[in-house]
Amino acid sequence: MATIQVTRGELSLAEKLYIPEVMRGVAITTRQLVKNVFGRKDIATRQYPDVKKPYPERFRGRHRLTWRDDGSVRCVACMLCSTACPANCIHIVAGDKGDNTVEKYPVSFEIDLLVCVYCGFCEEACPCDAIRMDSGKHPMPSFSRDKQRIRKVQLLEEGQPSTSHPGGLGN
Ligand code: SF4
Ligand code: SF4
Structure with missing residues (x-):
């Protein structure tokens, strides 16, 4: 079986310091949080169990x-x-x-x-x-x-x- 060698890319100085990457992660999380809080109607998440998904007619449920x-x-x-x-x-x-x-x-x-x-x-x-x-x-x-x-x-x-x-x- 052929072996595939994967070369690891070198980390840049910013990546080696971690702080900028952590800040970038926090920024993405904060942006998503604000988007979810102020744009609830656009969220695809169903508010289960208050809002239940209708099951298809042929759904096999509890006996x-x-x-x-x-x-x-x-x-x-x-x-x-x-x-x-x-x-x-x-x-x-x-x-x-x-x-x-x-x-x-x-x-x-x-x-x-x-x-x-x-x-x-x-x-x-x-x-x-x-x-x-x-x-x-x-x-x-x-x-x-x-x-x-x-x-x-x-x-x-x-x-x-x-x-x-x-x-x-x-x-
Ligand atoms: S009780 Fe047995 S036959 Fe009936 S749905 Fe469950 S596994 Fe299938
Ligand atoms: S045991 Fe009762 S439920 Fe099971 S197949 Fe027979 S009649 Fe139907």
Whole structure:
């Protein structure tokens, strides 16, 4: 492999003294500060969180679980989402619903958002429109790892009714 030699340029006397260069740096910083203070409307910076950037329609945000008409969770604990999940971050415990038309329901449903890669495979895999990532929200920062594990109750709080038929047969 060819070696490229880089020759270092000689420093001028002003550069060797550092003071003029430091003064030049301070002048640039001060000029930028004055420009930002008196020309705020021209600053491209968004005043987050007061002003939030609208997400694109297809943005994959925090998960949510949808409900049936009676308010119960649509999920039938089929495990397709957790099987499709490449990050293995969906943990479901299935229970018997005691209803032959539904059979199972998730006793617990948990997603570890710190492990999730927001690929959307879970909502793609779901045959019941039970899990969605259209909340328009991103995970909030927290001081504890446990707070990043969202559970069934939180997922349902974010949810909404869905009238789609299991198996994707439409309304
Ligand atoms: S978005 Fe992807 S990584 Fe996250 S829970 Fe769904 S399938 Fe798993
Ligand atoms: S794929 Fe849908 S119905 Fe099946 S366990 Fe996941 S959320 Fe529930």
